[in-house]
Structures are given as structure tokens and as C-alpha cells.
Amino acid sequence: MSFIIAFIWSFVLWLVLTAGTRGMLWSAEELIAGIIFASIVAFSTRNIIGEKTTRFLNPLRWFGFVVYAMGPLFWGMVKANLDVAYRVITGKIKPGIVKVPVDLENDAQYTILSNSITLTPGTLTIDACPEEKALYVHWIHVTEEEPKTSEIVAGSFEKWARRLGK
Amino acid sequence: MIEIIIYAFLAVSVTFNILGSLSLHRFSDVYTRLHGATKCTTFGTIFVVFAVVLHSIWQLRETNNPKYLQMALHSIVALIALMLTNPTGAHAIAKAAHLSGYKPAKAVIDAYERKIRGEAQ
Structure with missing residues (x-):
């Protein structure tokens, strides 16, 4: 569960930082790179961020x-x-x-x-x-x-x- | 009109940054200096970011160039990071200073010292 939360937050941050690469939206390369890096971050922090993390999605x-x-x-x-x-x-x-x-x-x-x-x-x-x-x-x-x-x-x-x- | 507001934001930010730097000379010990040096400058930086965001939204409406969208979003991310890390850093410096023996000068009360003493006995 904490993997998914960390993945969502890192991916949202990536989307915010790379907005505007194709028109006002995102190019396909940026989205793929974002998924890869968000997975790496989420995998390496899955034991650190704790259990009650679902409340951050509210x-x-x-x-x-x-x-x-x-x-x-x-x-x-x-x-x-x-x-x-x-x-x-x-x-x-x-x-x-x-x-x-x-x-x-x-x-x-x-x-x-x-x-x-x-x-x-x-x-x-x-x-x-x-x-x-x-x-x-x-x-x-x-x-x-x-x-x-x-x-x-x-x-x-x-x-x-x-x-x-x- | 928008330009006037942007200049007003910049003026506010420069004023508070100057006051923050001045507090390093005016105050005498590490804690009171931290007040001026970390927080007046945060307030100044918030207004710089407001000015940048306002300018980029204005330019985005005029030119429709996506680089202004990036400019606004990146400034907001920087502002959030600053507002999260600044108090944490100030707290860490203050606690480290107290634990390594720098007592607040001219303090009227030092409840934290009393607590540490009480634990040591």
C-alpha cells in the first residue's frame, strides 16, 4: 500500500515539474520516464514512509x-x-x-x-x-x-x- | 496595472530581506538572530514567488507560450519546498545550539534548560 501512495505522489510531482512539454500537456517520453523514476522512488522508500499513509490521499x-x-x-x-x-x-x-x-x-x-x-x-x-x-x-x-x-x-x-x- | 502589483510585491520582498539581514547586526545571540535571518527572509521569498507567478500568468495569457506555465508551476513547487524545509532547519539549528551549550542571552526565562537539568539529576 505504501508503495502505491509513494508512487502516486512522486508521479504527481513529476507531472507538475514537466507540464508544458507538448503544448500545455505532457509528451509521451516524459510520461514514460516519470513512471520509471516514480517506481524507483516508491520502491526504495516503501519501508520508510509508514503505515497510515492512505490519509494523505484524502x-x-x-x-x-x-x-x-x-x-x-x-x-x-x-x-x-x-x-x-x-x-x-x-x-x-x-x-x-x-x-x-x-x-x-x-x-x-x-x-x-x-x-x-x-x-x-x-x-x-x-x-x-x-x-x-x-x-x-x-x-x-x-x-x-x-x-x-x-x-x-x-x-x-x-x-x-x-x-x-x- | 499588473506591473504595478508585481513591483509592489518585489518592494515588499526586498524590504523584508533587508530587515532580515539587518537583524544579524542588531541582535546578540544565535536564537534571536535565527528569528530574523530565517523568517524575515522566508516572508521576503514568498513575495518574490508571488511576483514571479503573477508575471508568468500574465505573460501566459498574452503569449500562450508553455514556458510561462512551467515557470509558474516550478516557482510554486519551490515555495512549498521552502515552507516545509525552513522551519525544520531553524528548529534543528536552535535545538543543536541549545544542546551544545549556547544559552539565550538576556533571557527572562529558560524552561528548556530547567527541563534538561531536571532530567540530568
């Missing part, structure tokens, strides 16, 4: 990712970048590493949340501890030394991560 989940990236994540990046720009110019910083308690279940949710936190400047995930249900976040301007929820660091990201990583 189109609703991909729609959710696109909405998340364009809506809350992008808006968070805009706000946070303006904030860091202000701190670069004025030099007003109050750095510190805080422990942020989170309520997530699996690794995919931790990955999504900590990557989102790192992408928004001003916060930088240093370590994730699923056994303590906590993230350690370097914060450039600490306003609360022991936050009770991830709301103050990550806004609505935790809710999104829980839904997308299910």
Missing part, C-alpha cells in the same frame, strides 16, 4: 491544508513579520524559552503545529515533548512566562493542527 484534507496555508497561517505570518520588523528597527526585545502546554495526539499534529509556530517569526520551536504534551518555544518578546494554553503563542493554530493531522 482530497478534503488537501483542501484543508490549502485553506489553512492561505488563511490563518499567512495572516499570522503577516502580523508576526511586522512585529519582528518593528523589533529589528527599535531593538526592543525580551527573549526567553517558555514551555507551552498543548493537547495533541499524534506526531503529524505536533509536526504541523511546531512548524507553524516556527514559520511565524517571533516564536521558534526548540523541542517538542509528546510525553509531557508540551512544546518548548523560544519567544522573542515574552509577555507571559508560564502560558496555560497555546493561544497566546500560536493563536488558532492548535485547533487547525488537531483537525488537519487526524
Whole structure:
């Protein structure tokens, strides 16, 4: 099963990278080469990518990712970048590493949340501890030394991560 | 009109890239420098990609040349790769720096240090 998933994703990536070789579509040579290389990649990674990979084929989940990236994540990046720009110019910083308690279940949710936190400047995930249900976040301007929820660091990201990583 | 929007995107991206580079001089330790150096530049690069995509879609409509389709798609793939690898890299650098003993300068709180100490005892 994981062979098929890896094959589909590598082939889709190949199609995206080679679009426009005949008119707006693909020439036959590119398609054949794509099948060969996607098979090689899928065969060599079939034991690495894990068991629960069928969830990555759900189109609703991909729609959710696109909405998340364009809506809350992008808006968070805009706000946070303006904030860091202000701190670069004025030099007003109050750095510190805080422990942020989170309520997530699996690794995919931790990955999504900590990557989102790192992408928004001003916060930088240093370590994730699923056994303590906590993230350690370097914060450039600490306003609360022991936050009770991830709301103050990550806004609505935790809710999104829980839904997308299910 | 489209040209003005493209120039506006480029201006935003250059501004944030300059601020990111400036933060290397302004800030004092590895963590705060990482904030500026990795993330302001990501935001700048996102706007470069927006400008490229907008330009190529515009040219695609004008000339119908498939090379502009390739240009737009390749830029979007590059953007996705950047948004996946950039936070991972920043996290790896920060964790490695902390584990090899670079403590955050002028920190008001260091909960991670407390955790490592607690495990060592």
C-alpha cells in the first residue's frame, strides 16, 4: 500500500515539474520516464514512509491544508513579520524559552503545529515533548512566562493542527 | 496595472530581506538572530514567488507560450519546498545550539534548560 501512495505522489510531482512539454500537456517520453523514476522512488522508500499513509490521499484534507496555508497561517505570518520588523528597527526585545502546554495526539499534529509556530517569526520551536504534551518555544518578546494554553503563542493554530493531522 | 502589483510585491520582498539581514547586526545571540535571518527572509521569498507567478500568468495569457506555465508551476513547487524545509532547519539549528551549550542571552526565562537539568539529576 505504501508503495502505491509513494508512487502516486512522486508521479504527481513529476507531472507538475514537466507540464508544458507538448503544448500545455505532457509528451509521451516524459510520461514514460516519470513512471520509471516514480517506481524507483516508491520502491526504495516503501519501508520508510509508514503505515497510515492512505490519509494523505484524502482530497478534503488537501483542501484543508490549502485553506489553512492561505488563511490563518499567512495572516499570522503577516502580523508576526511586522512585529519582528518593528523589533529589528527599535531593538526592543525580551527573549526567553517558555514551555507551552498543548493537547495533541499524534506526531503529524505536533509536526504541523511546531512548524507553524516556527514559520511565524517571533516564536521558534526548540523541542517538542509528546510525553509531557508540551512544546518548548523560544519567544522573542515574552509577555507571559508560564502560558496555560497555546493561544497566546500560536493563536488558532492548535485547533487547525488537531483537525488537519487526524 | 499588473506591473504595478508585481513591483509592489518585489518592494515588499526586498524590504523584508533587508530587515532580515539587518537583524544579524542588531541582535546578540544565535536564537534571536535565527528569528530574523530565517523568517524575515522566508516572508521576503514568498513575495518574490508571488511576483514571479503573477508575471508568468500574465505573460501566459498574452503569449500562450508553455514556458510561462512551467515557470509558474516550478516557482510554486519551490515555495512549498521552502515552507516545509525552513522551519525544520531553524528548529534543528536552535535545538543543536541549545544542546551544545549556547544559552539565550538576556533571557527572562529558560524552561528548556530547567527541563534538561531536571532530567540530568
